[in-house]
Structures are given as C-alpha cells and as structure tokens.
Amino acid sequence: MTTANEVVNGAGAPKVSYASDQEVRWCPGCGDYSILKQVETVLKEKGRPKEEIVFISGIGCSSRFPYYLDTYGMHSIHGRAPAIVSGLRSVRPDLSVWMITGDGDALSIGGNHLIHLLRRNVNVNVLLFNNEIYGLTKGQYSPTSPEGAVTRSTPMGSVDHPFNPLALCKGADATFIARGMDRDVKHLREMLLRADAHRGTSLLEIYQNCNVFNDGAFEVFTEKATKAANTLFVEHGQPLVYAGGTRGIKLDGFTPVAVDLTDGTHSVNDLWVHDERDSFKASLLVRIFDDPRKEGALPRPFGVFFVADRPTHEAKLNAQMALAREQKGEGDLDALLRGEQTWTIA
Amino acid sequence: MSQSTPAVKTVEQREQVVILFAGDSGDGIQLTGSQFTENNALFGNDVSTFPNFPAEIRAPQGTLAGVSGFQLHFGSVELYTPGDQCDVLVVMNAAALKANLAKLKQGGIIIANADGFDTKNLRLAGYPEAANPIADGSLQNYVLHTMDVTKMTRAALEGTPLGMKEKDRCKNMFVLGFINWMYSRTLERTEGFIRRKFAKRPDLLEANIKVLQAGYNYGDTSETFTTRYEVLPAPMPKGTYRNITGNQGTALGLVAAARKAGLDLFYGSYPITPASDILHELSRHKNFGVKTFQAEDEIAAICSAIGASYGGALGVTASSGPGIALKTEAMGLAVMLEIPLVIVNVQRGGPSTGLPTKTEQADLWQAVFGRNGEAPIPVLAASSPTDCFEVVYEAARIAVEHMTPVIFLSDGYIANGAEPWRFPQAQDLQPITPPFAQPRTDADAGPFLPYARDEKGVRPWAVPGMKGLQHRIGGIEKEDGTGNISYDPKNHERMVGLRAEKVRRIADSLPPMDLAHGPESGDLLIIGWGSTFGAIRTATLELLEEGHSVSHLHIRYLFPFRKELGTILKRFKRVLVPEMNSGQLRQLLRAEFLVDAQGLNKIQGLPFTSTEIRQRAEQELQLINAHTA
Numbered sequence: 001m002t003t004a005n006e007v008v009n010g011a012g013a014p015k016v017s018y019a020s021d022q023e024v025r026w027c028p029g030c031g032d033y034s035i036l037k038q039v040e041t042v043l044k045e046k047g048r049p050k051e052e053i054v055f056i057s058g059i060g061c062s063s064r065f066p067y068y069l070d071t072y073g074m075h076s077i078h079g080r081a082p083a084i085v086s087g088l089r090s091v092r093p094d095l096s097v098w099m100i101t102g103d104g105d106a107l108s109i110g111g112n113h114l115i116h117l118l119r120r121n122v123n124v125n126v127l128l129f130n131n132e133i134y135g136l137t138k139g140q141y142s143p144t145s146p147e148g149a150v151t152r153s154t155p156m157g158s159v160d161h162p163f164n165p166l167a168l169c170k171g172a173d174a175t176f177i178a179r180g181m182d183r184d185v186k187h188l189r190e191m192l193l194r195a196d197a198h199r200g201t202s203l204l205e206i207y208q209n210c211n212v213f214n215d216g217a218f219e220v221f222t223e224k225a226t227k228a229a230n231t232l233f234v235e236h237g238q239p240l241v242y243a244g245g246t247r248g249i250k251l252d253g254f255t256p257v258a259v260d261l262t263d264g265t266h267s268v269n270d271l272w273v274h275d276e277r278d279s280f281k282a283s284l285l286v287r288i289f290d291d292p293r294k295e296g297a298l299p300r301p302f303g304v305f306f307v308a309d310r311p312t313h314e315a316k317l318n319a320q321m322a323l324a325r326e327q328k329g330e331g332d333l334d335a336l337l338r339g340e341q342t343w344t345i346a
Numbered sequence: 347m348s349q350s351t352p353a354v355k356t357v358e359q360r361e362q363v364v365i366l367f368a369g370d371s372g373d374g375i376q377l378t379g380s381q382f383t384e385n386n387a388l389f390g391n392d393v394s395t396f397p398n399f400p401a402e403i404r405a406p407q408g409t410l411a412g413v414s415g416f417q418l419h420f421g422s423v424e425l426y427t428p429g430d431q432c433d434v435l436v437v438m439n440a441a442a443l444k445a446n447l448a449k450l451k452q453g454g455i456i457i458a459n460a461d462g463f464d465t466k467n468l469r470l471a472g473y474p475e476a477a478n479p480i481a482d483g484s485l486q487n488y489v490l491h492t493m494d495v496t497k498m499t500r501a502a503l504e505g506t507p508l509g510m511k512e513k514d515r516c517k518n519m520f521v522l523g524f525i526n527w528m529y530s531r532t533l534e535r536t537e538g539f540i541r542r543k544f545a546k547r548p549d550l551l552e553a554n555i556k557v558l559q560a561g562y563n564y565g566d567t568s569e570t571f572t573t574r575y576e577v578l579p580a581p582m583p584k585g586t587y588r589n590i591t592g593n594q595g596t597a598l599g600l601v602a603a604a605r606k607a608g609l610d611l612f613y614g615s616y617p618i619t620p621a622s623d624i625l626h627e628l629s630r631h632k633n634f635g636v637k638t639f640q641a642e643d644e645i646a647a648i649c650s651a652i653g654a655s656y657g658g659a660l661g662v663t664a665s666s667g668p669g670i671a672l673k674t675e676a677m678g679l680a681v682m683l684e685i686p687l688v689i690v691n692v693q694r695g696g697p698s699t700g701l702p703t704k705t706e707q708a709d710l711w712q713a714v715f716g717r718n719g720e721a722p723i724p725v726l727a728a729s730s731p732t733d734c735f736e737v738v739y740e741a742a743r744i745a746v747e748h749m750t751p752v753i754f755l756s757d758g759y760i761a762n763g764a765e766p767w768r769f770p771q772a773q774d775l776q777p778i779t780p781p782f783a784q785p786r787t788d789a790d791a792g793p794f795l796p797y798a799r800d801e802k803g804v805r806p807w808a809v810p811g812m813k814g815l816q817h818r819i820g821g822i823e824k825e826d827g828t829g830n831i832s833y834d835p836k837n838h839e840r841m842v843g844l845r846a847e848k849v850r851r852i853a854d855s856l857p858p859m860d861l862a863h864g865p866e867s868g869d870l871l872i873i874g875w876g877s878t879f880g881a882i883r884t885a886t887l888e889l890l891e892e893g894h895s896v897s898h899l900h901i902r903y904l905f906p907f908r909k910e911l912g913t914i915l916k917r918f919k920r921v922l923v924p925e926m927n928s929g930q931l932r933q934l935l936r937a938e939f940l941v942d943a944q945g946l947n948k949i950q951g952l953p954f955t956s957t958e959i960r961q962r963a964e965q966e967l968q969l970i971n972a973h974t975a
Contacts (some may be wrong), residue, residue, distance in 0.1 A: 020818070021793070022830060054810045056653070067818050067831065073808040074656060075820025076649070077679050083614075083646035087661065088652030088810075090637050091612050095657075095810055113649075116642040253799075317637060324632035331634030333605050333772040337598060339588040341535070343388045346584060 031182035079110025133214035239271035282306035362421025364429030369438025374518030379416025396428035426880035430955035456555025472655025523561025595734035597627035603742030612654030649941035658809035664690035729879035786814030803848035864897025867917035884956035
C-alpha cells in the first residue's frame with residue numbers, strides 16, 4: 001500500500017500545471033490567493049499525478065478552493081468535509097487527500113466532525129483558513145472572532161468567548177498541529193510540506209486576511225513594523241527566540257515567560273527549547289494565545305507545534321480487514337446466504 | 347431425574363399454533379422465543395414472529411412497563427403473520443399476564459410461573475389487594491397451568507457452584523425445555539446453540555443444558571400435563587431454507603449487492619433502534635470487503651458513506667426516522683453529486699423520538715418529499731423479513747446502475763420479525779454493472795464531461811485515481827455536462843429536469859407489475875406497502891375463499907410509481923389502502939391517479955391483525971353490493 005507521504009517526486013518529471021481552467025473568484029486582495037499559490041507550488045514540487053489527489057471542502061469562501069485545481073475535488077456541505085474524508089479514506093488509503101475548511105466550517109457547524117477526525121487520525125492534510133469572520137454570509141462573527149468583535153450580527157460587540165483552535169485540536173489528540181499565515185509564503189510553503197509529509201491528520205491553521213469583512217485582523221503578526229515583536233517562529237530543537245533574537249521565552253514552572261536577551265539577565269541557554277515530539281509542552285505552546293493588543297502579551301507562535309506517530313484510522317481498519325480474511329478466508333457469498341443452519345424441503 | 351414411570355401422554359395434532367412468551371425484559375424472553383422459533387423452522391414448520399419489547403433496557407422489574415414479549419406463529423400450513431390471537435400464553439410474572447391476557451383466545455392455554463405471582467409481583471402489576479389470578483379462579487375461561495419455574499430451576503442446579511443470581515438466570519431454559527416437550531420437539535439444536543454461546547463459560551454451559559433438560563423432563567414426568575402437541579412440517583415450496591430476520595436480510599442483501607457489483611461495501615452508521623442490528627451483522631463480515639464505520643453522529647454517518655461512494659465503493663447508511671431527518675441535507679448533496687448511495691430507514695413510531703421500539707410506517711412522506719429543493723430519490727419498501735434481502739438488493743442495483751441515492755424502507759416489525767427464507771444462490775442474483783467512466787489518455791480530445799448522460803440519463807462514475815478524469819463536483823448547481831458552477835437560470839431549470847427525468851426513467855426498465863392475489867379486475871382492490879403484506883394477504887385469501895371479489899396489490903416501488911399502476915387502479919370498483927399511518931400512500935395515490943382510495947389506518951405502534959383488515963374490507967364489499975343492488 002502506498003500513501004501520499006511515501007510517493008517521491010520522480011526527479012526530472014515534467015512540471016505540469018495543477019491549476020484548473022476555472023477563473024478564480026475570490027475578492028481581489030483576499031488571502032486565499034496566496035494560499036492557493038503555495039499549495040500549487042507544493043503539489044508541483046511533490047509531482048504526484050493529478051488523478052491521485054483529492055481536495056474535499058465544506059462551505060465558505062475557502063471551500064471554493066477545489067474548483068481551482070485540476071485534481072479530483074468535492075465542494076460538499078457545511079461542516080461535513082471531515083466525515084466525507086473519513087469515508088473516502090476508509091476505502092481509498094492510496095490517495096493523497098486534502099481538506100479545505102474555514103473557522104466557521106471547521107469549528108462551528110462542523111466542530112463535532114473535526115474533533116472526531118482528529119481522534120481517529122485519518123490521513124488527510126487539513127488546511128484551516130482562519131479569518132475570524134464569516135465571509136461568504138457577509139460579515140457575521142465566527143467562533144474565532146475575539147470577544148467584543150463588532151460585526152454585522154454583533155453591533156454591540158460579540159459576547160462569546162472564542163475558540164483557541166489549536167488548543168481545541170490538541171485536546172482532541174491531533175497528531176500534527178501547526179500554524180502559518182497567508183502573508184509569510186516561504187514559511188507557509190514549509191508548513192504545507194511538513195503537513196503533507198505527516199501520516200495522520202495534519203492540522204494546519206492558516207491566518208488568512210479577509211480584506212472585505214475583517215481587514216487587518218492579523219496585521220500585527222504580518223506587517224513588518226510589528227511582526228518581529230509579536231510572532232514567535234518555533235523550530236524543533238531550537239530555543240524559543242523572537243524579536244530578531246533580542247527576546248525569548250523561558251518556562252517558569254509551567255508558565256511561559258518572555259525574557260530580554262539583551263540586558264544581561266538571561267541568555268539563550270535559559271530558554272525553552274522546542275521539542276515538537278513533547279506532548280505536554282505542546283499543550284502549553286498551543287495555550288500561548290494572548291491578545292496582542294494587551295500590554296505584556298506573549299508573541300503568537302507559528303510553526304509545527306506538535307507531531308506524534310499514531311497509526312491512522314484507515315491503517316487500523318485495513319489491518320482488521322486483512323486479519324479477517326486471513327482468519328476466515330475470502331468471503332464466500334453462498335456460505336453467507338446459507339447461514340449456519342438450514343433445512344431442506346424435498 | 348425422577349425414577350417414576352412417565353405418565354401416559356396423548357399426542358394431538360395442530361395445524362398452527364400462536365404462542366406468546368412474556369416476562370420481564372431481563373427474563374430472557376427474546377432468547378427463549380427465538381430459540382423455539384429456530385427449532386420449529388428447522389423441523390419444517392412455516393414460522394412468523396413478532397418480538398415486542400420496551401425501550402428501556404431494564405425497566406422496573408415486575409411492572410407492566412417492563413414486559414417483554416415474543417410472539418411466534420408456527421404451522422404445518424403457510425403463514426403470513428405472527429397471528430392475531432394466541433393459543434398459548436407463557437407468562438413469567440403477573441405483569442406479563444396482565445399485559446397480554448387480552449391477546450389470548452378464550453379457552454387458550456396459560457402457562458404461568460408461580461413464583462412470579464407473589465405478593466410483590468401482584469402489587470407491581472397493579473392487581474387489587476388479595477387478588478391473584480392464578481389462584482382465585484378468575485381465569486376459568488382458560489386452561490391454566492402453573493409451575494414453580496424458579497424453584498425447579500434452583501433444584502436442578504443444586505450442588506453447582508453458581509450463585510443464586512446466576513442460577514435464576516437459567517429460568518428461561520426451563521421454560522424453553524418444557525415448551526419443546528409440549529410441542530414434541532427435540533433439544534439437540536438448542537443444546538448446540540448453548541454450547542456455542544457459552545463455549546468460554548463451561549459452568550454456565552452445563553447449567554443451562556441441565557435446566558433445559560429439567561424443563562423437558564418435567565413435561566414428561568409431571569402428571570399435570572397429559573397432552574403433547576405435534577405440528578407437522580408445512581408444505582412449502584421445495585428448496586433449502588434458513589430462518590432470517592428483516593435486519594439480517596437487509597445486511598446480507600447489501601453484502602450480496604456489493605459483491606455482485608464488484609465493489610467494496612462501506613456502511614456508515616450511528617446506533618439507533620431498530621436499525622443497529624444491521625451494523626452488528628455487517629461488522630462481522632469484514633472478509634467480504636465490508637467496512638463498517640460507527641460515525642460520531644447521523645450526519646457523519648451519511649457523509650462518510652458519500653465519501654466512500656465518491657471513492658468507488660458502495661456507500662450505505664441506515665437509521666430510523668429521527669436519524670434520517672438529520673441526514674436530509676446530505677441526501678440532497680448525493681442527489682446533486684449523482685453518485686450511488688443506499689439509505690436504509692428502519693421505521694419506528696414517530697414523530698421525534700416517538701416510540702423507539704414500536705413499529706410504524708409513517709416516514710413515507712419523509713422519504714418521498716423530505717428534502718429542500720426538488721431532490722427526487724427513488725423509494726423502495728420491503729414487505730417481509732425475507733423481502734428485505736430482495737428489496738435492499740434492488741435498491742443497491744438501482745443506486746449503482748442509475749447513479750443515484752435510493753431510500754430503502756423497512757420497519758421495526760419486519761426488521762425484528764423472522765421467517766423461513768429459501769435463500770438464493772449467488773449465481774442467480776441479478777448482475778449489477780457500475781457505469782464506470784473510461785480513463786483517458788493525453789490523446790483524448792476535449793475536456794472530460796462528468797455530467798454527460800447516457801440513454802438512461804445516467805452520468806459516468808469517475809473515481810479518483812482514474813487517469814485524465816479529474817473533475818470537481820459539489821452541492822452548488824452545476825453546468826450541464828461540465829459540472830462547473832453555474833448560476834444560469836435556464837441551466838438550473840434544465841438540471842432540475844434532468845435529475846427528475848433520470849429518476850423517472852428507472853421505472854421504464856422494471857418488469858411488469860403483478861397483483862399479489864385475486865382477479866385482475868373486480869370489486870375491491872386492497873393496496874398495501876411495506877410490512878402490512880402478511881396481514882393483507884391473509885385477509886385477502888380468506889375473503890377469496892368465501893367467494894368475494896377481492897384483490898391484493900403490494901407496492902414495492904413507492905417512488906417513482908410504476909406506469910401501469912394507474913390502469914390497474916381503474917379496474918376495480920373500490921380501492922382500500924391499509925397503512926400504519928394516517929394515510930400517506932393513500933394521498934400519493936389520490937394525487938397521482940385521481941382515484942377515490944379509502945384508508946384503513948392504525949397508528950398504535952403495532953402491526954395490523956388480519957382480522958382488522960378483513961373487517962374493513964367487508965365494509966367496503968357491503969358498500970359495493972349496496973350500490974349494485
């Protein structure tokens with residue numbers, strides 16, 4: 001059995017286009033364009049035959065994604081892509097499957113399916129486009145909109161506490177958790193490659209700017225002037241440094257604390273060294289989720305937070321299928337219809 | 347064992363017997379009933395059963411709410427129902443008697459477990475102070491036998507290391523042994539069953555067999571019982587038979603269809619009464635390429651099945667009314683995707699949670715109409731436990747060959763009921779041919795058109811992995827041919843029409859429609875669908891015997907209707923539609939064929955008796971006679 005992760009790009013394979021003939025119809029300036037371009041780049045780089053790739057989406061702006069790629073694709077119904085993926089994967093472990101979803105699709109209407117996809121560890125690359133707003137329905141608050149968000153459905157500000165998506169996924173025992181952003185394409189490309197290489201459910205949250213209904217929601221993380229001080233790019237085996245190496249995060253017991261590396265009080269050796277295989281530390285890392293507008297906020301982490309090896313749902317299912325055939329032999333339909341006890345009327 | 351000489355027993359023959367086992371839901375009544383059923387079926391009797399149990403797993407002991415029943419009709423003649431009234435009532439306690447006495451014929455036999463009629467049980471059953479039906483003579487119109495089942499079970503197990511609780515759990519084996527004696531059956535098969543069931547618990551194995559034999563020997567030695575009965579084999583069509591419930595038939599039909607179509611079967615489902623047994627059965631057949639998926643909810647169940655069909659398997663989901671309601675949106679998606687999907691609804695009493703363990707056929711409108719937009723889905727219904735196999739097979743054939751979701755309706759009555767099945771040979775099953783698209787090469791000109799249609803209006807099934815056939819589909823309206831998103835008004839109207847036409851044309855390829863019984867034209871036509879078949883058939887045969895002009899038509903294809911249905915309806919003076927709902931098929935017939943169909947409606951969570959249908963049919967016949975006189 002081959003899986004998406006095992007397929008190696010044939011060296012020197014002709015570079016084919018993975019774009020479909022359909023005109024891309026997101027709003028001009030939408031962050032989705034950048035994500036589409038990086039996904040295309042990654043597909044090209046991996047060079048897997050187009051017919052072996054499937055994109056499944058739910059409903060929302062991001063869910064139009066499958067139409068723009070010349071692969072197999074299904075634009076399904078709101079929130080249900082994880083369930084469709086689970087069925088597809090159960091019968092087709094040979095394909096490369098990607099799931100495109102948004103903050104409303106994955107965390108609101110489809111929240112139940114998402115957590116079960118993660119606990120089962122179905123082998124799929126989940127790209128969760130988080131723009132903290134409902135775009136397709138024109139500007140209502142989403143389950144990731146911050147408290148107090150003034151939107152078309154919350155003129156006095158949202159009273160709902162938002163989800164921390166990656167903490168939710170960690171709670172559901174996801175085996176791959178990462179965060180990227182539409183504006184940092186080089187990092188995004190790397191995250192996509194890592195997600196694709198993981199066997200199991202790869203959950204990649206992508207901060208994506210909705211320039212029509214929620215413009216600038218992530219600008220503190222994406223704009224040059226503020227990016228360095230407010231973002232923390234984690235790398236396996238490396239200490240948590242940010243702000244151009246002038247600041248870092250150390251662990252004070254179980255509490256992450258930001259420290260200055262220039263005033264002589266702390267050195268790199270005092271810092272938390274990222275270990276993406278450490279489940280307990282990953283649970284702390286996903287919890288670094290401060291509101292950047294608040295004084296003393298910790299920087300928002302990006303990168304691969306956590307990776308674990310756990311057999312996929314379909315691998316376990318197919319192992320049972322193989323075992324059943326080994327123990328009972330290939331099913332004999334006549335024997336099944338006959339059952340255990342019969343009588344004959346002559 | 348007793349050393350006394352067995353009393354002389356006479357043996358009387360019976361053509362058919364209806365026996366109702368009743369007791370607490372923890373008394374093992376369902377097991378007792380189904381084991382005695384198997385024994386009679388293997389002997390060659392025709393059998394028909396009706397298990398009837400409470401929704402609670404362990405309702406309060408001794409109360410009316412906790413009574414579980416298993417009705418068995420067996421005979422040396424062909425049988426079509428579990429019987430209107432009982433000849434024998436076996437009751438394990440006072441509540442079981444109180445709940446079921448009305449079903450016993452005058453003069454019928456009551457076999458009562460005396461221990462179940464102590465003060466506490468009598469009070470729990472709601473008998474007045476000092477009243478005890480098995481001691482106060484109030485049952486004088488019946489033949490009453492009492493026996494101390496608990497005491498004799500314990501006595502049989504004296505000296506075994508089992509605790510009192512475990513000993514008492516063997517009570518039902520005493521009853522089963524005794525009933526087998528009473529109807530002149532042997533215990534071999536039941537003993538074999540016990541050996542398999544308790545293979546890992548030798549102590550329980552031995553205890554159950556001991557008590558089973560004690561019950562049998564009690565019949566032989568007790569002087570109370572002087573008569574045994576014998577029910578000869580039924581003159582059924584030649585062939586080899588097995589016993590099967592409707593849910594088993596459904597499961598096997600799905601496995602067979604997938605096998606004949608050369609597809610893997612994927613079954614996505616969320617547990618719900620009374621459909622769960624299909625999941626249990628299918629999960630045992632992994633060596634047939636059957637993959638079962640217990641989803642997180644009903645929506646995920648159908649969506650996973652859609653995903654599996656998209657991947658080239660036969661996707662199936664099943665539920666009962668409330669779960670089907672949750673699947674509605676995804677059914678619409680399957681209509682738009684035009685991929686194979688079988689949706690099984692084992693109907694139960696509704697609305698909402700309704701009566702989970704009781705039967706009803708009130709989801710017909712839900713099946714035919716219950717979606718947003720115009721989303722036609724073929725609807726088929728099974729009429730008996732064995733028919734479940736045939737009809738779900740046909741549903742799967744239509745789903746695959748016509749690239750459409752199909753709804754298969756069963757109900758709690760036939761799902762749990764059992765009857766003998768002259769099972770088919772695999773080679774005789776109708777072939778199923780998936781309309782797979784042909785992979786393309788670079789030399790093929792023009793783009794692949796996922797929604798190009800053949801003469802039946804069916805699109806090709808292009809499965810991921812097929813070279814050159816990459817395409818995108820979804821729930822948004824699609825452009826004719828290409829499947830690309832289209833908001834063009836005329837295109838939408840054309841696509842709505844094309845989808846409807848595809849479903850309509852399914853009826854074109856079906857064999858002609860036959861009446862179940864009776865003349866081709868005449869006075870009264872009784873039309874049924876689903877599990878009312880047996881009761882209508884019995885009533886029709888009786889009326890025909892008496893010389894009335896009555897015919898029975900049973901509808902398997904509820905949507906779309908067969909073309910000739912309209913002409914058949916017009917050949918009768920009156921049309922009667924018995925249904926376990928308020929008249930859902932009747933309305934469809936009236937709307938489609940402008941026929942003045944009359945209804946006989948029962949919504950009590952219970953199947954029709956043939957007497958109820960017969961009496962109503964007689965009224966119709968009187969009206970016809972009055973009119974012609």
